[in-house]
Amino acid sequence: MCPPGPHAFLLVIRVGSPFPEIFKRSLEEHLQLFPKRVFDHTILLFTAKSPVTDKMLEKEIKRWPALQEILKQCGNRKHVFNISEREDRTQVTTLFKKIEEMVAKRAGGHYSIDSCDGHFPSEEMKAMVGRASERIAKVQTRRRELKALIEGGKTPPKHLKMVMVGAQWSAKSSAGNTILRKQAFAVDHNRTTKICEMSHSMVADRLLTVVDSPGWYYNNTLHDTCKMDKAEIENIMHLCPPGPHAVLLVVGLASAFNASYWQAVQQHMRLFKDEVWNHTIVLFTRGDWLGRKTVEERIESEEGLHCTRKCSS
Template sequence: MPLKTGDCETPKLSEMRIVLMGYKGAGKSSAGNIILNREEFDLKRTAQCVKRQREVADRHITVIEAPGWWIDESVDQSSELLKQEILLSVSLCPPGPHVVLLVIRVDIRFKEDERKVFQGFVDLLSERVWSHTIVLFTQGDFLGDTSIEQHIEREGEDLQWLVEKCGNRYHVLNNMNRSDDTQIKDLLKKIEETVMKNKCCHFEMDRNILQMMEEKKQAEEESAMERRKRMSQRREMSRSQMNDFHHLSELRIVLMGSRRAGKSSAGNIILNREEFDLKTTDQCMKRQREVADRHITVIEAPGWWWTPVEQISEILQQEILLSVSLCPPGPHIVLLVICVEHRFTVNDREAFQAYVELLGERVWSHTIVLFTHGDFLGDTSIEQHIEREGEDLQWLVEKCGNRYHVLNNKIISDDTQIKDLLEKIEETVTQNNGCHFEIDKKILEEAEERTAEGQRAKERRKKLHKSRSQIMSEDEMSDTVSLASSDYGSFRSRSGSDKASFSASSCSRDTPYNFNGTELQQPLSEDDISDTVSLGSSDYGSFRSNSGIDNSSVYSSCSKDLPYNFRDGSVHSTSESVEKSGPKGSKNPSMILKLLKRGKQNPPEEIEHNTFL
């Protein structure tokens, strides 16, 4: 029976063109293999589209796998190479794909962030593409007896939004039951129905967008060729100057970069052995080994997150400074490590500039940009990647004197890439007149002074803690402090309702207060603590607001660090460092929250600030 939609009538499609899109690890390659009923797609990640064709179920089927994106990485954070390849995917099966399959794993939660990322990448192809899309769920065996409809409802509004955006078109693949060809026949039928709903039309990319993309690629290729030419000329000049500096018997290298850029992996590739632990660390790591007739020392500086340098900890700054002094008299080269899979933005450029210049401006003449995960580039040259990423990455490469190198992490056994890197390092040493990098003594002195200040502050904290421990020990606090049934120690609010009474036994052991007549004073002596403290029936020791109406008692809720005492029916600061947060009479519930943070009762909702004199 032919399929009918409006005026469109056609038998089963003899040709079918399919594009697979989704995040990394969603199962696009596996889905392609199931559709074509053969292992046509390599399961390794790539930054380029992969095209495969085969006869299946009396149809000539073309499947294009677009490169995947990181599940938590938006379009703006993704590389230009990735975005261009996604645009290219729909033009690799002319005149255009019949359907775009959005691949999602059912065993991974689909949240708002994932929904926004999907929307961003699909919208690269224009709004019209949504009428040609089907959601393809993989790992269907994970569902068990749960239907895909139940799964969609349970996941919530974000997954439901995506399914509805695709016209409520979806299909599920059981990856553990590939021999069941009925699931593929059913998918092909749904694709044909989608074509019918689109009036027998395939999706066709806007020609203006494709033309602009082609012109941009051509301009990038020309710029990339010019960059390669300049690099080759510089290297030839360096080689002509090399004499005694050629083939250094010792090389000292520092690796710098953000976290997850691949510094540890790069160090292992350079040393040709698993010397660096791939776990992140906040300290410099030093490893040494004989490689290619050289004694090589590699220092891995701790990586940074994408935060401004002024917001990072003093410890991290100190470790970055320390990295260049761990290989005396100084490193021959600093390798700035960048993963080619991630978009290099203005924030990345600013971070690199700030962190590198902790070492001083002169360090730039001793730097090389080291790109990792070069396998992601596929047939794209590193120069094309630099041009596509834009001015921020180009600025960094130029700041390093157009010195760069790329490592393919998937072919560690290829020692030619390391030999080439070592040659580039020697050429850089030659350009620096055979000299290594040596950090300015003034920078080190300033760093040492900051370290000394930090050490002195640490010692002060230790002394303070020791002093307070002597004032009130845990054993001493085991003595019972009882309160009489009078108004002493009561905590009253303007509402007039009494709250929980308190006992000294529930106070933090470090609370530096004692009751002395009409006052709660600081500090307690060892003799005072050992005595049982009781309160009479007068109004002394009460904590009152302006109105004098009782609130809940608070001795059980005292925080160990609050510098206050009770006197004349109010609470007084015992430290000049306590800062008044507003004018007299303003509300200050945060002070009460501090007083009651160890208590069981809720703090009064309103306490006048002028209670705290």
Template sequence: MVAQNNHNYFKISKRVPVEDEWEKIRKEKVKQRILAVKSRRTELQACIEGEEQNLADIQIVVLGASWSAKSSAGNLILGKEAFQVDESRTTVCCKVRHAEVQGKQLTVVDTPGWFWQYPLEKTSETDKLEIRRSVHLCPPGPHAILLTVPIATAFNQTYQTAVEEHMGLLGKEVWSHTIVLFTRGDWLGDTTIEERIEEEGEHLEWLMEQCGYRYHVVNCKNHTDSTQVTELLKKIEEMVMENNGCHYVPDEKSNPFNELELKLKKGKTDIEKGQRQKYMLQELLKERGKKLSEVRIVLLGGEGVGKSSSGNMILQRYFFETTLEEGFKHQPRTKQCTIKQRKIAGCQISVVDTPGWSTSNLGDAKEILRSVTVCSPGPHAFLLVLPVDRTFTKKDEKTVMELMSLFGEHVWRYTLIIFSGHWLRDRPVEQYIACEGEPLQTLIRKCGNRYHVQADESHNLKNLLKMIEEMVTRNRGEYFTEKKEEKKATTSVIKWFTGKVLTEEEWNKREDELIERMLEAAVVDTDAESKQPSGRQRGSFDGSVPNSKFQ
């Protein structure tokens, strides 16, 4: 027994030293690999200098996570402000710029980034298409793919997964044409990049192995140091020589141009349809509408989607505590329904923030359902908040449908979708909707095609309140209640064109069906309008739904 206990103690006491030894071996392996690559670089540079002519035309695609300084790196390489740079996400679609630098014609393609902590399945379909499209924008293909990695960010398992999956959109061959471009080089201080690579661990080592230990460091703030670009262009030439003079040739079968063009065309058509239906609805309900003196709103959505931020935007004050992006789980979340109120432009606005849905249980469901009584006697509008920085899947659709069912089927008449965040910038949200496909489009139809993009501008709030007002008008001024009260069939009746006696409920149902048919007819064929006589052109409609004492 004593011997056995001594044996166990020996194993335990030796565990840490063994792990330390393996770490030393790993670092030594990385060091030797870096030295071998540097030696190979010297040989390649000698070969290039011996050639009569170096590359005169270099084509580059810059990829990476958002806020990894892709656009800044492109500007540094081209020696001018070719790409917009600010604190927000600036690149939402691929941009191609050219310049002559050090006697070479350079082409640089800037691309949309992905969230470094997001796997591919969360990235929006629009961004995936743009990443795939990037390598087709400099035919016959780029000489180099620069994968930007900010030195200030730890390259952990999450980051590795995101890089591996997003680079996978371009195929396995992309790695033999890739150089890791470490940005924000000023964060290194007195540490060399080689020391950083050795210390960072297995995940950065994986990245180095994938691209053959090709890397370069830049400080995009230091525009006066031209040697940064000179050295980078040398490394690109060396890589091209290693690849026998070949550039990366994208697979034409995966060319997304046609797919993207069709979806963008659909997005444009959807804008036209939406505008037409909006105009039609305003005309149909113009005799019904009246200014609201009070609006009660409930915010719904998953954790970290921007409900609290949307509430602050509506009230134009910092009432609700906001959180950082997903991945920072230590940040506080909304745990219970909270109501805040403020009078804006003569209208008393009440906003209820609710717990997120991603960890829904019975307690969460009860708390979410309690939002209706928190803004008693009931909300005029439910704002379903969806982020546009990620994709909307069939699973997301199912989750939303199940949780909205807590309120009953009639909740959809009072629901409007809010797309949160500035991820789209100037790109129309209809393009995002068209690219995302059927799950999101089904949800939007369920909400009566009512959606709005959150922004900080005051006119944006006015547009949102107007949209809510129009929804309330269509609901005959009614607010949402958990149980629809039965209408008394004997108290209110009306004879319509057929002479049939209708209850108030039957009348309202027929009226709603008539509106739906008219809205559908307005967009059956957007090209048919141009073939109609001038008296039938858009803008000539002058009519409304038959008025009644029930309005």
């Protein structure tokens, strides 16, 4: 995006956020998308919502050995932004000077994309987009078939009951609020749903009942989930007698749907009868993480999501 290559990488870290060893491993794995010499062109950019002195920053860095190691790999280059003071242009010009000094040491050179390891997978991307288009066509065909069934006399229920299951922080509660068009379930940055919660609303002249359930940790096995949570999840089906019309399996798009994620889904869905999949719809949340990509492209980019095909639609 910056031919013939960027002059600098800004590795952004929020002041006050934890930086344990697992964060360092995650960071290094993502930077493996570039050659190791990316650190020669990198400045650590610390962000804060209030003024941070050099003494305060040094104290923060000393707290986390993993952060010290990353900073060392970057040649101890760092800068601080107070993001609440956007009118303070001196912090921006100072950053420019640090970038210019770094570039000068590289003899005015930029990070050359010509010598990057690997290549842009254009053919793979084209194939993925093609598969995504085929998926969209199948979905549209399926929707036309369902519409024809309704128009042919299959009257939808006037009281629609649905239950929501899924991992923690998959935005189940937010999804329930969107469906019900009201703030029915509490939402914050912590785990909010600890027991099954039910709410009702009239939407499009139809009575809706939505039941939210406690989530499991996204890559925990069923054995790792505490007995109380398992009992709550298992009980959700009995809160909509004689049973829900739909089970919404909520999957957040902010994380990769890898093998451990899929294993956790499979094991927790075993708390219900085998035919649960015939009544399940995958509900994707956090769609803003897709940017300009379609959800079909995301599905085709991750093999784990292909496994959800056992859902009827």
